[in-house]
Amino acid sequence: VAEPGANETYTIQLGVPTGGATINDGVGSGSIVDTTAQPTISIGTAFAVAEGNTAQFSVSLSTTSTSPITVPWTRTNNTTTNADFTGSGSGTVTFVPGDGHETIMIPISADGMHEPGPNELYSVVLGTPTGPATVAVSSGGGSIVDTTPEPSMSINDRLAINEGTTATFTVTLTGPADETISVPWTRTNGTTVNADFTGSATGTLTFLAGDTSKTISIPLLDDGVNEPGGNETYSVGLGAITGPAAMSRATGNGSIVDVNATPGISINDRLALNEGTNAVFTVTLSNASSSQVEVPWSRINGTTTNGDFTGASVGTVIFAPGDTSETITIGLASDTIDEVGANETYSVVLGEVSGTATITKGTGSGSIVDQTPQPTVSIGTAFAVKEGATANFSVSLSSTSTSVITVPWTRANGTTSNSDFTGVSSGTVTFAAGDGNETILIPINADGLYEPGPNETYTVTLGTPTGPATVPSPVGQGTIDDEDVVPTVSIGPSSATESAGAMTFTVTLSGPSDVAIDVDYTTGPPATATVGTDYTPAFGTVTIPADALSATFDV
The missing domain is CATH 2.60.40.2030 (CalX-beta domain)
Known part of the structure; x- marks a missing residue:
């Protein structure tokens, strides 16, 4: 046992002597010199320990000591990590007097982690002791056996x-x-x-x-x-x-x-489109389909007629997979007809769907804006017409109308007179819906009247129309070609008794004239009568009035 410090002391004390002696100094002191060397501390190597167990490191003194000795220790990773252990990674070993062996316990974690390769290594290292000791073997090795199978x-x-x-x-x-x-x-x-x-x-x-x-x-x-x-x-x-x-x-x-609902098919409206253009209706799927969808369509007249359109009136819209929009084109005819009133209406109607889709709006409404201006009424000039024939005045609309249009007319004399005509002098021209041409007939009188000078003229004048039309030029000119033969003048015989006092002669025209005709006369050379005895010579002018066939004078 190492006994650090001063030599150990002790005494021997004498007791009461026997034999008549006395003790002069009865106590003797003694001391012991310690010859045991200071102990050294060593740590051993732990056996390989399976995960989940505890590794035991033996720490020993080479000799015991009468003094307590403490030594710190630290766990040090080599191929291990801190997660391979539970408990503390450091601590202190204490040797009480007389104690020569202690154990450091290192709990190994059952980490459930597969650690391929050799056993994992670590060590426990002793520090500087407190007490009369030195460290001879400061490090003890440990190893962990992995028990977790390959994942x-x-x-x-x-x-x-x-x-x-x-x-x-x-x-x-x-x-x-x-x-x-x-x-x-x-x-x-x-x-x-x-x-x-x-x-x-x-x-x-x-x-x-x-x-x-x-x-x-x-x-x-x-x-x-x-x-x-x-x-x-x-x-x-x-x-x-x-x-x-x-x-x-x-x-x-x-x-x-698939979270997309069955697609719905709808068609839009195309309202107030000008005639002469195309009405393009858009047919849409609310969402695309992975399969083909087909839907037939038909154009249905409202206030329109088939003549208001060009192109087909039926067809089929086909949506290829993934397609969501197609169009139907309706050609609107430019018909040059004035269509009075509101815009003409029609519709495009979708039929039964083939494929996975439903109709949500199956009718597209359409309307056509009339681009034809309000028609104007005009009257032409009649060709020169001979007496006894009929003059034709052409009355026309610049464009037809869907409404009835009536126009009054009046015949007015120029160089003519009423007797040059038969029939009425006024009337009305009526244009039915869609009608663009009418005729005013003016019958010319074959009056047999000689009318010298240029052809006679007259006019036919249009009045204010009833219906959607205007009359910018209302007057039509007419001419009568006078074909009467120039009349011949003749004088007939006359007889009278001497007692009558005068003989009346009649001058006759072969036909009437519309102007007075003057005829000069004079008594000629006598035949069997004697001038001055039987008659008085005479000369002068006889006038046949207009429209008359004869006149007389006396000799």
């Missing part, structure tokens, strides 16, 4: 996930490992197509030491397309693992729930 890897399924969300596949290890593990993955279409997804179709998962779970996110596109039938299917497959793990389930199955 296996698997991926789960993500079925019936709504499009527009994210399908999150979880890839798990049955236990952690202390090394990095990586695995590639690939998304594979079943009944899906690439357009059903956003993001990447491939990638790599990396498990750091201690990780047991990773996720693969597959964003599902809300494509706005109605996909009739069952859920669309796909899969996520894991590839070859790099690192200490085995594959137990390499394929995760996924399916997508």
Whole structure:
């Protein structure tokens, strides 16, 4: 036993002597010199310990001591980590006097982590002791036996996930490992197509030491397309693992729930479009379909007629998969007819749908704005007409109308007179709807009257129309071509008794004239009568009045 400090002392004391003697100095002092060397401290090596157990490090003194001795210790990692242990990583060993052996307990964690390779190593290192001792062996080695098996890897399924969300596949290890593990993955279409997804179709998962779970996110596109039938299917497959793990389930199955309702078909209205243009009706699906959709259409007249249109009146709209908009073109005829009143109306009606869709608005209303201006009424000039014939005055509209138009007219004399005509001197021209030409008939009188000079003229004047029309030039000119033969003048014989006192002679025209005709006369050479005895010579002028056939004078 090491006995540090001064020599140990003791005394021997004498008792009462026997034999008549006395004790002069009865106490004798003694001291002992310690010849035992100062103890040294050593730490041993612990046996290899399985995870979940406790490693025991023996710490011993080379000799015991009469003084307490303490020595600090620290656990130091080599290939271990702090997670491999429970309890404290440092402490103190205390030797009470006479004690020569102590133990440091190191609890090993049952971490459930697979640690491939050799046993993990660590050490326990002694520090500077307090007390009469030195450290001879300061470090004791320890090792941990891994009892966790190699983890296996698997991926789960993500079925019936709504499009527009994210399908999150979880890839798990049955236990952690202390090394990095990586695995590639690939998304594979079943009944899906690439357009059903956003993001990447491939990638790599990396498990750091201690990780047991990773996720693969597959964003599902809300494509706005109605996909009739069952859920669309796909899969996520894991590839070859790099690192200490085995594959137990390499394929995760996924399916997508279509959240888009059955598309509705609607047609818009095309109102107040000018004639001569195209009315383009847009037929739309509320959302696209993955299959073809067809719908027939028909043009239906309202206040229109077939003549108001060009092109087909029936057809079919076809939506290819993914298509949401098609058009129907209705050609509007420029018909040059003034269509009085409100815009003409018609409709385009959708029929029974073929495919996955329903009709939400099946009728598109259309109306046509008339571009034809209000018609004007004009009257032409009649050709020169001979007496006894009929003059034709053409009355026309610049464009036809859907309304009835009536126009009054009046015949007015120029160089003519009323007797030059038969029939009425006024009337009305009526244009039925769609009618653009009418005729005013002016019968010319064959009066047999000689009318010297130029042809006689007259006019036909249009009045204010009733109906949607105006008359910018209301007067039509007419001419009568006088074909009467110039009349001949003759004088007939006359007789009288001498007692009568005068003889009357009649001068006759072969036909009437519209002007007075003067005829000069004179008595000629006598025949059997004697001038001055039988008659008095005479001369002068006889006038046959207008429209008369004869006149007389006396001799």
